[in-house]
Amino acid sequence: MLETIKLNQLGCPSCVKKIESGVKQQDGVNSVEVLFNSSKVKVDFDEATVTRHDIEMVIEKLGYTIRG
Amino acid sequence: MAQKMTKFKSIAMISSGLVIALAFLLNLIGANHSIDILLVVATVLTGIPIVYFALQALKFKYMSIDLLVSIAIIGAIVIGEYVESSVVGFLFLFGSFLEARTLARTRESIQSLMALAPDEAILLKDGQEVKVAVGDVALDDIVIVKAGGKVPVDGAIISGEAQLNEAMMTGESVPREKTTGEAVFSGTIVDEGYIKVQAKKVGEDTAFNQIIELVEEAQDQKSQTEKFLDRFSQYYTPGVVILSVIVYLMTQNLHLAITFLVIACPGALVIGAPVSNVSGIGNAAKNGVLLKGGDAVDRFKQATTFMFDKTGTLTKGEPAVTNVVSFIEADWLFEVAELERHSEHHLGRAIVDYAKKTHSLTDQHLDVTLIKGQGLCGFFDGQQYTIGNRRLMDAQSIEITSAVNKQIEAEEAEGKTVVIVAKEARVIGYLVINDVMREEAKTALAALKHNGARDLVMLTGDNEKTAQYVAKQLGITSVRAELQPKDKLEEIKQRQQKGEKVVMVGDGVNDAPALALSDIGIAMGLSGTDVAIETADVVVMNDRLDKLVHAYRLAKATVKNRTQNIAIALLTVFFLLLGVLNGTIHLASGMFVHEASVLIVILNGMRLIRYQPK
8 A cells, every 4th residue: 555644844865764764664564765855755565564653653753743 | 752852852952052152151251160061961952852863763773864963972971072062962953953944945936836726615515605625625516616716626617607817727827718618727716707617626636736746746856966875875874983983993082083973974965966956846846847856857958959849839739721722613611621520630620610610510420531641531422522731632643733832832931831622633722721930939949049959950740841931930950841750759769869868849749759759858738638748857837938948947057056066065075074184173163064064055056946037
C-alpha cells in the first residue's frame, strides 16, 4: 500500500536521509521516498506487518512533526 | 516524548541565548565567578535536544549532523571550554531555526499559487443552497457559483452562463463567456453571471490540484549534481568522524579534533543545490511554466536546437477559411463540409465551422477515407470527392492545370493553406485557409536566439510555400515542410546524432512521441492531452511563447546559481580548514562561519524568486 505522509517544513536536507533510513528499517516497509521541498514522505508498506501509525511514530521519534 | 523535545528545541534556543548574553554581561562588569555555571547551564539546555535527536537517529543506525555537534559539545565540556560548548550549541539551534524560516520563503511562489485554491462551495441540496467546505463536495453534486465566486470543482455547466476569469489556468486575463455544456475548472473565478455546475472532478483530482502537485514534486526531482551530493553526504558524516579521530590520534589535541568535527559539517554543500532548484522552479510556476525538476532544468539549459511545430505553436492554431474559389456554377460547400465533418483535422474543422454559417449540416454518416497528411476521399450522393493538398491530388492522379496551380502558389506564398476540392477526378475549386501567427512569436524567437539558441527549426505537415512564408516572417533558421508525424521523429533523431541538444515545442495534441524523443519536450498549453503533459519536461501552461523564453533564461540562471552555491560551500570548507590548521578558527567561530555559509547559499538561491522576465 502506498501512502503519503505530510510533514511540517523540513529544515535541512540531511533530515531526508535520516527519515529515509529510519523508516526503511521498519519491518514491512518496501520502499520510502522523502520529498524535501514539499515535506512529504511516500511510503510503500505491507499493511499486514506495519501500520501507517507505526511509521508516523518512527518519524516523530526522529524529531519531525506530522502535519494534518 | 519526541514531540515535546521538538517543542523544547525553541525554548532551549531562546533561554540558552539569554543565559549566554547574561554571562557576557557579567564578564563585562567583572563578575567572573558565576560565568562558568551560567555557560554550563546554557550548554546543557542546548545539549538536551541535540543529543536526544542524535541518539534517536543512532538507534536507526544513522549518523546525523546532530551527532557531530553532540560530540563537539561534550568534548568541549570535557576540556573545560564552556564558552565554546554553549555558543556552538546555541548557534546550531539558532542556525537550523533560521534555515527553516528562510527555506519556507523559497516555497512562497508555490504557496501564492495555492492561495488561489477555493475553500468553500455553495451546494445545491434538495433545492436549498448550502455553504460547505470544498472538501465536502462529492462527485456529481451540483454547485452554484455566483459573480465574484470561485469555481470549487472541475465540472460542466448544467445551466446559466457566466464570464469566467481563467487566468490561473491559462494566464489569459480576459474573461471568457461560458454557457451550458461547457467545462469549467476549479480555481477559476466568475466575473459576471450565475452558473450551476455538476462536479466531475473534486478535491485532489481537479486540474488545479494536479498542477500544484506536479510543481511540488518537480521541485523534489533531483538534478545529477544533487544526486551526487546526496551520495556524497551519506559517507561524509561518518568520514568526518573518522578523520577527527585520526586528527586527535596524530596531534593529541582534543580541541583541534572537535573543531574539525564542527567545521566539516556538510551544511551549505547539501542545501545549496536544492535551494536553487526550488526557487527557480517556483519562479517558473508563478509565471505559468512548469519545469519538471532539476534534471529537466539541466537539460533545458544545455539546449541549442529548438524545433517548433507550426500550427498551434507558432500560429494561433485557429485556422479559418478566408476565401472560397469555385470553378463551377453549383455550390459545393455543403457537400465538402459534410465530408469534412468526419475529419478530426484542424483544417477540416475550419471548413465545417465556415460552412455552418450559411448551411445547416446534418449528422449522417458518410463513406469517408482519411489520408494522414494529405486529406480525405469520400462519397456524397454517389459522387466521389477528393479534398486535400497537392500531394493527395498527385496520389489520386487528379490533374491540376498550370493556371490553377499558379493561383494556389500565390496564396501559399502569403502563408495561407489551400485545400483543393475535386469531384469525380476534376478540380472544381479550392478553399483558402489562414492561421494567424501569434503576436509574440517573432520577438520570442529573436530572444531565444539572443539567449543562446543556435538553431530554430520549424517542422510542419503544411506545404513548403506556406511554411517558408511563416518561417521568413518569424526568423526561423530552417524549415522542414510537408512532414508526416513520423518524419518529425526522424528529424529529431538526425539532429541528436549530430550531437545537438534538441528541444521540441509542440501544442501537445498529437506531438507526444516527438516530445518524448527530444532531449527536452515542451508542451504549449494545458489544452493538450494529459499524455503530452505527462511526457513533456516543460509545460508552458498559459500557452505563450514569451513565457518559454523566460523559462529558458531561468533554466540558465538556475544552473548558474546552483554552481555559485556549490562554489561558496566548497570555498567555505576550504578556508575553514586552513583557519583551523593555522589556529585562527576555533569551535565557536567555526560554527558561526559554517551557519553563516548555509544562510548565504539560501539567500543566494532566493534571488531566483525575484528573477524577472525581460
